[in-house]
Amino acid sequence: MAIAPQRLKSSATNGAARVNFTLNGTPVAAQPDETILQAADRHGIEIPRLCYKDGYRPDGNCRVCMVEIEGERVLAPSCCRMPSEGMNVNSTGERATKSQKMVTELLLTDMPGQTTSPYKRASELDVWAGKLGVAAARYPQREQWAPDLSHPAMSVNLDACIQCGRCVRACREEQVNDVIGYAWRGEHAKIVFDFDDPMGVSSCVACGECVQACPTGALAPANGVALIEPDKKVDSACPYCGVGCLLTYNIKDEKIIYVEGRDGPANASRLCVKGRFGFDYVHNPKRLTKPMIRKEGVAKTSALLDPDDMWTAFREATWEEALDLAGGKLRAIREQRGPKGLAGFGSAKGSNEEAYLFQKLVRTGFGTNNVDH
C-alpha cells in the first residue's frame, strides 16, 4: 500500500472527538487518528503484530493482527484500520484467533529449522508464536536464500525473513537512504540492496535502521551478537556529535555488544553508523581515560607519538592538577597578550549544553568572541 506516509502516534490527545467502539465486548474510546491496534494497546488488550512498528507507517501486510468486525465479510488488519463509532470488534474470538495463529504458523514454517530464530534472541515472531501457542509448523518449507555476510557490521540471513517490509520502510521512509527494496513477486519476492547486490558493496551507509527494524534477526548486527543476552542495558546519549541521539548500550561481561537507538527528541530511535556501530573505541586499551601532563623537559614536537610509548613523554595527573595547569596557562596568556591572544575551538562531539558552557568560558573567561567549533 502506497498511500502518503502518515505518522500515527498513539499518545496524541487533543480536543477532537473520541471514537466509541466495542472491543471484545468492552466499550472503549479511541483517540482521533488512532487505529484499533493502538486503541487496544492503551486499554491493555494485546493484539499480535509483526509488520507493524510503532512510529512507522503501518503497512498491513503480515496479517497477524487480524480482527473480526461485525458486519464485514472478511477480517480487518487492526494495525491499519481506524475504528468507527459503534463498531463491534473482536480480536480474541475463534475466527480472528484462527487467522492470527495460521499466519504465525505459516511464517514459522519458513524459518530455518521451522523453529525459533537462529539469529536473534526472543525474536518478535518467536514471542508471538509463544503467546498464541503456535508450536509446530505442519507445512512444507520454502526453498531458502543463501546468507549474505558481505557487510562488516551486519549480517543478512533471509532464510529468516518474513517479508514484513519493515526494513524497506526503515531505509526508505525513516532514513531516506533508499537502498533496500522488495523485488520480484509472490513467493520469490525478496529483500534486496540496490540491484540485489551484496549488502557490503551496495550503497548502504550502514545506519543500521533496518537491523533495528527487523523483527526476526534476518537482518542483524554481525557475528551473532543479537543472540547474546546482555547482562545489563545502559541508557545513554551518543557521544559522537552534538545532535544528542539517545541510545541504549547492551552490555555483556562489561563489554558493549550492540547498540540500540532509543526514542529521543533528536532521533526518534534512529542512529547513524557511528552511534550504532562505532563503539569499539570504548574498549580500546590505548584509549585515554585519565588526564596526563607532559613530563618536565620533554620538548613539544609535531611528530605523532607512539601510543605504546606515551609514558616517555607524559605522566598521569589528577583532574585538579591538570585543570590548574591548563587554567593557569590560559590566564597567563590572557594577562600577557590580552583577550586577543586567545580563541576557543570546541569539539563537535560536545552536546548543546557543553557548547553553551564552552562559549560562556571563552566569552566571559577569555574575554573574546573568537569561538567556534
Add this chain to the structure above:
Amino acid sequence: METIDITGGVPLGQAARKMPVAGDEGRRKKRRGQGKGRPVDPVALEEVRALLGDEPRRRDLLIEHLHKIQDRYRAISAAHLNALAEEMRLAPAEVFEVATFYHHFDVVKDGEAAPPAVTVRVCDGLSCEMAGAQNLLAMLRNGGYGEGVRVITAPCVGRCDTAPVAVVNQNPLDHATVADVDAALESKALTAAVPAYTGYDAYVAGGGYALLKACVAGERTADDVIATMENAGLRGLGGAGFPAGRKWKIVRSESAPRLMAVNIDEGEPGTFKDRFYLERDPHRFLEGMLIAAWAVGIAEIYVYLRDEYAAARAILTAEIAALQAHAPVPLPPIHLRRGAGAYICGEESAMIESIEGKKGMPRLRPPYVAQVGVFGRPTLEHNMETLYWVREIVERGAEWFASQGRNGRKGLRSFSVSGRVQKPGVHLAPAGITIRELIDEYAGGMLPGHTFYGYFPGGASGGILPASMDDIPLDFDTLNKYGCFIGSAAIIVLSDKDTAKSAALNMLRFFHDESCGQCTPCRVGTAKAVALMERGDWDKELLTDLSTVMMDASICGLGQAAPNPYLCVYKYFPHEVS
C-alpha cells in the same frame, strides 16, 4: 529439425558489457542522491536518453520507459537500469523492484547472459493445458532451436477459444503446433497481426459518437443518463458486479479533479471477452468511456491494457489518435498505459499502483478507489466491457437491457466459453442462462467423445461445479450459495477426460505464480497449497486450515478466492480425493 539462429536480431547495446559493482574504492567517491552504489555508465546513460527522447521523466512513466528499453534491447541490463534510475531521479532499488515485479521485463544483472532475441511463450492456462499445451511445450523445448530462442510458459493469454496458444515474441499463434512456431520463426513473424475491425470513419458512418455529441450538447442530462444506467441494472463486468450507475453517482459526488481508470488487464484465466470486443469495435468502448467521463465529470482518463494484447494495443493507439484528430467533442486527456505481465494488475488498486509507475501491489481498503484512486484522486474504475455497453443501453433504453435475461435474471452477459465444447468463443447470452443451455444453444454441444463432467463458472477464482449442478442460473449472486461466483463470466467446460483435481492444481499454480507477494496468507498460502496438492494425496486438514486464513485474511481478491478450486473439489468431486 534445423537449428534456427535469430541472435542476429538486435544487439544488447554496448552498455550491457559487464559493469563492476562499486567496491570500496567506488564507495568513497559516491555522489549524493541517485546511483550511490554503482557508477552510472555514460554509454548506457546516452542510450537511455536517446530512447526516452524528450518524454517526461515523471515517476508514473517508469513502466512505459522500462518497456522502451526492453523493446529495444530485448532485455534490461543493470547498466541501463542504473542509467534510467539516474535519468528519472529515482533510487536504483526502487527501479529494480519495479522492473523485477513484472514478468515481461528481463532484468539482466551484471555478468548474466542476456536472454535470446526470441521468446516463445506457451500458454499453460487450463484451457490450453486441456488442449495439449504440455505436449506442445515439451516438443518445443526439445526443438533444437539453439541459443537464439527460448521457450517458456505463460499464464492465460486470453485466447482460450483457440487453445493451445503459443506466442512468438508478440505474435500469438492460435491452435498452435510445432510447425506453426517453426514457420513463425522462419519468416520472422514476431509481431501481432491486426485483425479487421470497425475504424473511426466506419464507426461514425454507422451513427457513432452521435450520442456523445448529444450528451455534451446538453440534449441529455447527466442525471438522466445515470438514471438509465441504474434502471438498466448493468453491473460491473470485471468480476465484482458493482452496479455501474451507482458507481458513477458515488464518484460524481467526490471532489474534483476526478480521474478515470479503464481496466483492460483481462488476466482471469478463461476470459477473452474484452479482447474480442476491442478487436472488433473499439470505438463503441471509447464512446461509452467518454459518456461515462462526461456524466461523472472526469478530468483525465487512464486506459490500462495488458501487454499480451499487442494487436489491441495497435488498434487502441491508432484509434485514440484518430479520435483525438477528429474530436467529436472536446476530449479529456486519454493516456494509454501498457501492462507488463502481471495478473494482479487487474485488481483495481493494483492497476492504479501500476498506472502510477509502481509494483502492482493492491492497496488496503478503505479508502476505496472511488475516494482515493489514481494519484490520490477520486477515481471511476471500470472494466472495459462495462463501458462497451453504455452506448447501446442509453440508445435503446434501460428497459431493453433489463428485459433480456432468463430464469428470472436480467440483462445480457458475454460468456467467454472454452474447454471441451464444439464452439468455444465469446457468446452473448441472456444473464441467468444455465450451463446446460449455454453449451447446447450457444457452444454447439460437447466435443465428440466427451461427456460433460464439470465447469468453472467464473474463471480461476469462481470455483468448480459438477455436471450434476447444471441448472443454476449463471449470474451475479446466484452462485454464491454454492461457494462459487460468476466473476468475468469465463466458463471452462470439463469433460470425462479431465479431472477437477488436476484442473484445481493448474489454477493454484496460476495463483502461486501471480500472487503479488505482499501479504502472508496469499504469498505463503498459495505456495503451500501447490506443494500440498502436488503430493497427489491431498491433506484435507492442512488445505482446509490454509483456506480459512487465505479467505479471511488476504488483502485482495486473489488470495481470498485462491482456495476456491480445491475447496470445490472437496465439496463437489469428493470421489477424486477419497
